[in-house]
Amino acid sequence: MRFWPWGGSHKSTTPMSSPTLAELLSRVFGGGATKSGATVNWQTSLQVTAVLCCVRVLAEGVAQVPWQVMRQTTNASGKVVRLPALQHPLYRLLWRKPNRWQTSFGLRETMVIHAALTGRGYAFKSRVGRDQRIAELIVLPPERVAPEVQLDGSLLYHVTGRDNSRRTLTEADVWHLRGPSWDGLEGMDVVKLAREAIGLAAAAEETQAQLHANGVRASGTYSIDGALDQKQYEQLKAWIVKEFGGAANAGLPFILDRNAKWTPNRLTGLDAQHLETRREQVVEICRAFRVLPAMAMHQEKTTTYASAEQMAIWHVVHTLMPWYERIEQSADCQLLTDKDLDDGYYTLLDGSGLLRGALKDTAEYLSKLVERGVLVRNEAREYLDKNPIDGLDEPLTPANLLTTAENDPAAADA
Numbered sequence: 001m002r003f004w005p006w007g008g009s010h011k012s013t014t015p016m017s018s019p020t021l022a023e024l025l026s027r028v029f030g031g032g033a034t035k036s037g038a039t040v041n042w043q044t045s046l047q048v049t050a051v052l053c054c055v056r057v058l059a060e061g062v063a064q065v066p067w068q069v070m071r072q073t074t075n076a077s078g079k080v081v082r083l084p085a086l087q088h089p090l091y092r093l094l095w096r097k098p099n100r101w102q103t104s105f106g107l108r109e110t111m112v113i114h115a116a117l118t119g120r121g122y123a124f125k126s127r128v129g130r131d132q133r134i135a136e137l138i139v140l141p142p143e144r145v146a147p148e149v150q151l152d153g154s155l156l157y158h159v160t161g162r163d164n165s166r167r168t169l170t171e172a173d174v175w176h177l178r179g180p181s182w183d184g185l186e187g188m189d190v191v192k193l194a195r196e197a198i199g200l201a202a203a204a205e206e207t208q209a210q211l212h213a214n215g216v217r218a219s220g221t222y223s224i225d226g227a228l229d230q231k232q233y234e235q236l237k238a239w240i241v242k243e244f245g246g247a248a249n250a251g252l253p254f255i256l257d258r259n260a261k262w263t264p265n266r267l268t269g270l271d272a273q274h275l276e277t278r279r280e281q282v283v284e285i286c287r288a289f290r291v292l293p294a295m296a297m298h299q300e301k302t303t304t305y306a307s308a309e310q311m312a313i314w315h316v317v318h319t320l321m322p323w324y325e326r327i328e329q330s331a332d333c334q335l336l337t338d339k340d341l342d343d344g345y346y347t348l349l350d351g352s353g354l355l356r357g358a359l360k361d362t363a364e365y366l367s368k369l370v371e372r373g374v375l376v377r378n379e380a381r382e383y384l385d386k387n388p389i390d391g392l393d394e395p396l397t398p399a400n401l402l403t404t405a406e407n408d409p410a411a412a413d414a
Helices: 022-028 049-063 089-095 104-118 195-213 230-244 274-289 305-334 338-342 352-371 377-383 409-413
Strands: 067-074 080-084 120-128 133-140 145-149 155-160 166-170 174-178 220-223 261-264 345-349
Touching: 049 104, 049 195, 049 274, 049 305, 067 089, 089 104, 089 133, 104 120, 104 133, 104 174, 104 305, 155 174, 174 305, 195 274, 305 345, 305 352, 338 345, 352 377
Parallel strands: none
Antiparallel strands: 067 080, 067 345, 120 133, 120 174, 145 155, 155 166, 220 261
16 A cells, blocks of 8 residues: 555655745745835735735636546447546546545645646645555645656656655656646746736735825925934934824824924825726736636726626636646546556546536527538537437438429429
8 A cells, every 4th residue: 555655654644734945945935026126926926816816716717617537438339428437446536535635626726726826736646556546636735846857758756745854756656737838847937927017016015005004195204494413303203103104193184383394205196006006917917827807806897798708708718728628638648547548538627517608609509500410419419528319410401401402302303
């Protein structure tokens, strides 16, 4: 029995949570100051609500749909059928319970969060028995994993454990889910690529917070006649901050004496266009994650019901479907065996439920193709991932599209 490469009993297969070595930490946590002055890494980026929302949209969009192991075979009539492979060892893991503490929803959600932010999602394939079947899928935090390409082209994964000990795993031990990749080994780190956009959003939020902390009032210069010694200066400054600083003192009258003058020298929130900047940064962050702003709760005034419906369809087709295909193919190649693939097994993330608002359009589209003989009825069923029905393999042809001879064979013979 092999549940975890660190040895010990079955109980030792809990997720790792302690700090890693510095060089592994720098792979994910390493950030740095941006041009706006904000430090951006995956932790600080999640404190920007636009990033948090985009990541949740991707992760929950993948996690909420059914995930099954399917098998494509032929029936007695020679027709191709696709049925859930209920007896396959992976079916239960992908459908409901990948390990002892997570659901299928939780596993997918966590791995997509990792892959969306860092370009890398990992799960340890815990194997048992003589056939070495996969018994559990255990998420590995990406900051703890360092992949390495060997001279023969094989991959090794250097993993740091809870006690900071290192173990090396092979391709057979790790499911590696990659985001969009430059070299095919690791996915591109979206947070690092979009760090300036995220940093500006964080800086704008901090500036806005400071403005409200100061009572949404412009700072300025308090000038009086004569000179102040150091003690008088400190006393005056402390008195101004105490009596008039902060949001609680907003709107209080500022009483000046000794011919004092107050000269504002800082732009107000309106002049600095904080709201416009913050709105634009939501759009910029959405671009980085390829998520429609509407899906990140950023609504335009021109949005209508019809356009919102089309945005939802666009989101499924252009944002979620690439992730579905990425995960399906990755799982097929790394979780299923070559024999499984030869026998017609594959995994399926069924996102059809997300297109319920477009079922009417889909029905009209398929009906027109079937009625005109472009598709037979079983091909339309296949489009909907339904099994064929005997007798529905003949094309339909409308009467007004038939030739004279086809409409009236007797007249043609005459």
